[in-house]
Amino acid sequence: MRRVCLTLPTDRACAATVRAVAEEAAHGARHFDVEVHLLILDSSGAADLAAHREAVAALPPEPGVVVHHFDEDEQRDFLRGAVARSGVAAPDRVLDLMLPSGVSYGACTNRAFLIAEALGCASVHRRDSDSRYQHLDGKPVLPIHHELTAIGRRAADVAGLVSRSRLDPALAERTVAMVGGSFVGEMSVDVAEIRALDPLVHDDLVGLSVPDGYPEIWRRNLLDEAFRGAGTAAFTGDLTTLTTVAPTRVDMCNIAFAREVYGRVPLPPATDTIGSDYFLVHLVHGARLPGVLHNRHIVNFHTSERRSDAGFLAYQLRLTKFLLAAPHLRAVYAGTAAAGDGLLDADGLVRASVVAAAIRDGAGPDPAEDAERFDVVERSYRKLGGRYAAAADVLAARRERLLDEVRRDMADFALLVDAWGSLARASGGHPPSPAYGHRSPSSARETPPPSPKGTA
Template sequence: MRRICLALPTNRPCAKTLSAVGAEADHAAEHFGVEVHLLILDSSDRRTFQEHAGVLAAEHRAANVHVHHLDEAAQRDFLRLVLERSGATAPDRLLGLMLPPDVSYGACTNRAFLIAGALGCESVHRRDSDSAFQVQEDGTPVHPVHHELTSLGRRARDAADGVTETLLDPSDADKPVLLVGSSFVGELSVDIGEVQRLDPEIYYDIVSLWAPPEWPESRKRELVEESFRGAGTEPFRQDHALLTVVDPMRVDMCNISLHREVYENVPLPPAVNTIGSDYFLLHLVHDARLPGVLHNRNIVNFYTPERRTDAGFSAYHRRLVKFFLSMLYFNDIYDRMAAAGGALLDGDGLLRPAETARLVRESTRLDRSGNVHRLEVLDRSYRGLGGRYTEFAGLLEEEGKRLLDEACEDIEDFAFLIESWGEMVRASRTVRLHGAPGPSGPGL
């Protein structure tokens, strides 16, 4: 029976989302005949973890749905065993990249990738704890897993019968569909709508920093206009699915599924406190011209109260600043991946980790003057907004040099993780979790 991993990383109370994703797992098992491993990677405090455990225990799941609710201690035990069995030469460094003390959108998903391997799953379907499913007029939830299981892993020419439209070069028709995803409706994916309301030009100055500096202003303004908006606010009415090479700007990581042929070859960047660091594989799949499906079962994005507190505000905007600084490197990497195209794949059509690692590592040689400029623009912009934005500018001034160093170190860490990833993936398959096949190991 086909096994899939429906993964929900969280570090906050999210009882309603747990129930909703559990219902999606039931839907997948009942309508597609798959074995679903519902994986909750829970970095919440002990009280919240226990509340989540109570929610999960109280709900009866469908047959062939297995729930794995892991706190950070259990995740750490799993990773240590994987690293021990992998023969890694720097296990402590890798453990820090896989389970850092600070927020890392890439690291939590990388943990899901390895655990999916231990569970014998062929795909990972990621959801976020600050999102919800749309609901049709008859009360039926709009589950993205419907399109994900219809197409993921099938040869593109065979998957054509399960979509509404095909826009794919015939030369790509025999490749497998390795990505199925959609976007979101509701709030901006990055919580900076207040900046736009306070001063649209300052909003432009800030958001345009993630564009390559050589772009003309007209193209930057187009990017700013569509940034962080997802699919807007239009509610779901009827299904539409496009078989194509999926544009990374049209999907969101709260609504994504990836086949193991992607994530078992290349992981996500493990950068800490960096918004957008988990989108790398979307670009890699696109630039390697691997088929995917873009559907319209958009998830509802909402904001949590924590980020509106003073402490949450500063932490969130620091992550945003690091996102802009990371783009010095990622814009270079993405340009070179796009130029490489099919050279990113080996003779069997699989991603070449060594080639990706090379492009990532070479980007660390870039001159940092572009990031110095970004910090100058951010300082001026935040001060121009007044209030706590001005206070944050003071913190930014104090931390500027360290942030420049961190941005480069994050890329170096990513290259190192890619180079170590293959052995970690192979080792993960030897660790047995509850409900998974394979050799004996720790029960999680």
């Protein structure tokens, strides 16, 4: 029986989300021949962690669902063992990249990838703590249904199971590597207030995320749609498309990857950088690996912490680093896309060495261009005034450090890509100790782990 990992990384109070995602795990186990490992990776403070422990303990037993809840100490213990067994160079640095002291959207998901390898899972399905499910006729609309229908299967076999196919027939023998949807509700990035205060400043800032050289009509469309997900329309019925999924059409709160992807290449471990966890979405698209796009969009909302003064400042820092990192990541995407079919090996799997080379050789902007981008951010915030001007003061004081961090983040990413294959192999067959995890009382159905084909 196939094992899959439904993961919820969190650093905030989300007991209701824990219960909702557990219902999604139960749906997957009931409707598919799978064992679902619900993996909660918890970086919350003591009070919220305790509340999550209580929520996990109160979950009803579900046949075919195994619940694991790990705090950061438990995650670190697992990682230490994997790093030690892997024999990678610079083990202390690799451990820091896997569990940094700052917020890292990529690192938390990388930890889920390695624990999924340890548990023998064939795919990872990610949700976020600041999101909810839509409902239709009183029942939650669960993305895992489409994910388990298609992930890891030959595209030709999935073509008859979707609403429509827009996949190049030449790709029909390739495996569906990713299944995803987007979100509805509040924007994923808080730029609505910026647009309301000054639309021109909004366009200057968000425009830093748009590749150079785009025709104005395309650029305008990207500016208008940036960070809006699927809008606000309510779910009324399923629409699924077999295709090479455009990165702008999916969100990381609503995504599933086959281990043939994440077993080969990790996400960038950059700290305090929104959007860094979308790397594999771009990689799958550039490699022309099949995917399924669905419309079971998740409802996004902004937490009270994010609306606080401290939360506002933290988010502006993460947005700034994203805008500074964008051209560096685009250079990598261009390098992997230029590799064409050479990005894949004879088994149709991504060559990690090609990705690492693209990271190191990517012709990103020179330091002067990075500085100009920073100037645009600082100048824009000062124009907005109020708390944005205060944020500009903080950013200006950290200017050189932030510019240096963006370049160092890329070097760290290359280091982690080099180490990833060894880490994935070292994790396989070494699940975290049950003494650390908090498992559902339901009896797990024993099944051998999948073939190590997906590891580099």
